[in-house]
Amino acid sequence: MPDTVVTPSIPTVPVMPAVLDQLRAIVGERGLILDDPGKEPFVRDWRGSLTGTAAAVVRPANTDEVSKVVKLCHDHGIAIVPQGGNTGLMGGATPWPTHSGILLSLGRMNHVLEVDPVGYTMTVEAGCVLQTLQDTAASHDRFFPLSLGAQGSCMIGGNLSTNAGGVQVLRYGNARNLVLGLEVVLPNGDVWNGLRSLKKDNTGYDLKHLFMGAEGTLGVITKTVLKLWPAPKDVATAWLAIRDPQAAIEILSAAHAASEDNVGSCELMCRNVIDMVVRHLPNTQDPLKADAEWYLLLEWSSSRPRAEGAEGMSDKLEQFLADEIETGRVLDAVIAQNEAQARNMWRLREGVAEASRAEGPALSYDVSVSISRIPSFIDQGVKAALEILPGLRPQPIGHIGDGNIHFSFAAPKGMDRQTLNQHEPAITRVVNNLVRDMAGSISAEHGIGQLKVDELAHYRSPVELDTMRALKRALDPKNIMNPGKILRL
Template identity: 80%
Template sequence: MPDTALPPTIPTAPVTPAILESLRAIVGDKGLIADDQGKQPFVTDWRGSIVGNAAVVVRPANVEEVSKVVKLCHDNGIAIVPQAGNTGLMGGATPWPSHTGIVLSVGRMNKVLNVDPVGYSMTVEAGCVLQTLQETAASHDRFFPLFLGAQGSCMIGGNLSTNAGGVQVLRYGNARNLVMGLEVVLPNGDIWNGLRALKKDNTGYDLKHLFMGAEGTLGIITKAVLKLWPAAKDVATAWLAIRDPQAAIEILSEAHGASEDNVGSCELMSRTCTDMVLRNIPGTQDPLKADTEWFLLLEWTSARPKAEGAEGMAEKMEQFLADQMEAGRVIDAVIAQSEAQARNMWVIRESVAPASRAEGPGLSYDISVSISKVPEFIERGLKAALDILPSIRPYPLGHIGDGNIHFSFMGPKGMDRETLKQYSPAITRAVNDLVTSLDGSISAEHGIGIDKLDELSHYRSRIELDTMRTIKRALDPKNIMNPGKVLRI
């Protein structure tokens, strides 16, 4: 657990043999995992740094079973940790070591219930793997724009519960912008059916936004109606060697007009970050051997097919890059000439997390500032961290198009995890103080979970925290739904 996070007070009612049998009667033998070896993947976070406890892992097959399980837990005061793909980075889906209740996994609820290509929507269960939904949309000549590095294993229920971001936020918005309706099991077991495929619905409070980003503390998302878009027909992907982060935001600013507002992604990569991936991920190739400390992955997409003899995305991008080179912002660039070349560029970007895990202990901050302040944050943030630990190895990267920087560091060579932890509180405070001074956010897309529990209480105002606690207590007065996450109650 993070050194600064003292365990919160959470319900400790046990799962008695009688309750275990009641759970078995609801979900059947294949819906229960009670042995320590079987539970291990569900009580350990993706990074392997947080290990919790649970009496049993419960895997319902449908919303009715979820409702019955939750009602049973509610009536007996048993704490529940909802979980989808368990790929989060803040410990939001991982139980505390003091957790005596259950983990409720939605992984068996993995059906695509309906695809409406005419109405551009898709209704799905919470346990659907994100990549499966992307592929399902593509098979109907449609596009679902939530793209993450963990898309082969993360599940849509977790994506929505954390309001996931990813590389397409610049154009399509966060997860909450991709949803029309939800079905949610509330902490007392009631089922709220908000599965309405409506783009306009002004009938009171928009309840779905309560549950997206709440990290399972207000209820369990079981189904969703997702928005779809036309599939891309003309795509240009380029890897740019650039002068510095200031050049990156200027390139992005001018790219919107030059592409006719078709910028799909704009990802900033430091050389140290790129080199780390090339070292640790087999099969990746350096797209551009250039003498620079900064790279940009830029992609333009259009739903309109390129007409024969007409100028398409690649031709427009080529002229744009020539102009940017003349302006001194771009040092060198390469436009992918094949799908394989484009995929290699994206693999480098998407493989940062597994590459960093292979590299050893480190620190990572998921922050956001306004786009124009990104260069200032990077410059001042690097100085602040290096002043505290001069031998730490920075590898900043991020979704620069939406101001989200993953401000990450590898520990000094030869330094073990425990020694690095001694420096973590000071670096964390320096980084988050800087973010706050720039009117930014200490969590752009990864959420709060366990890791940032105390940081949220330090930086959010009393009014904001009290309002969130009022909502939590109203919906979950027994504090059984993912207790000890996001807020201390």
């Protein structure tokens, strides 16, 4: 999507000195950033392509402080942009250039409040870094499955606010599927305490799902009760050179039964992307220097430790790959023999965004279609884009187990961003029209934020959009909570 977008109408009430004094009284000097150099990392997005403004960065230390800050802003009509780790790609946590209110950073609220290994739950604050939660679960012999490239810096509140996906959705679902309860500060400062560790609760509307995926437009997630699973004890990771995307979905279909429903991840990559990652990220190696255009990263895992002398995941995977080579769907394959080799395979996949930023100008579409339509979508989408700009370098990759394709194109060699932007609207239209025609989604896991507001309005029905607006107006009648994101009111 374009890096410059039309700014919507948002509240422009300034933060007066008296309000700053009240904010300082609530969060203390440590919780208030007013100087431009201090604010800069918060008001600029991860890619460095979107920059907004904020009168102050406010960093509360607990829910009570969040509540008081939000109520103060509500009473004065001051706009709020909530932010977690600031790793999103749609500008949802980045203020607009005309934003005159505050940026509310949850980074200081980073405590794990309770781990219940018997009940398989963990209660945490919104500012906890995702990798910290993964490590905490592992220290209790449990597993928290949300996993994505930014896990070393993204925060769970932001993950839930954007309903993050990642590489384990195939088996465990999106972020919203990993949550039992939430605590949320509403736009008027009230606190809704829904921190229930219940798998069955049929008492009216399930409010927590209003706030997950809402990108901070309906309230601020401050705490959550997360689901845990048994820790994997037997993991096999393989890198496959495959015939084509059609072979990929057939391999995945066969793998479910062959693994006894233990497929954890299945990631499709093309040759162009692998070369790009190896070129830009140090200490990465191509696991399989095969003469192929398409590859799969396939991982099977079980919570049962491999018994001595018994067949384990690697043995089952090896036999499966041998059978798949016979069918012609797999051309060559290697199974990681140790953790370092497995980490290298995953680094190739998870480092794509970082490598792409180093590669130069690109277009990227985060879309989903039904799994069976992935090969046709890739084929038709690449042809349509190349008809508009023949020099584009296609770089499709994706979580094919859940139908999510990151449909990317590097600019033609030597082309700058400004020139590429001239072609972007036409390419965006043909790609998103194809997604629509295949009954897919124009945003599979990255959300809407700033960059897809107009696309959402173009492709969603009036009934859907009016229902979303009705919810927004009911909960946030002053339109102070992350205004201008997702919807134009």
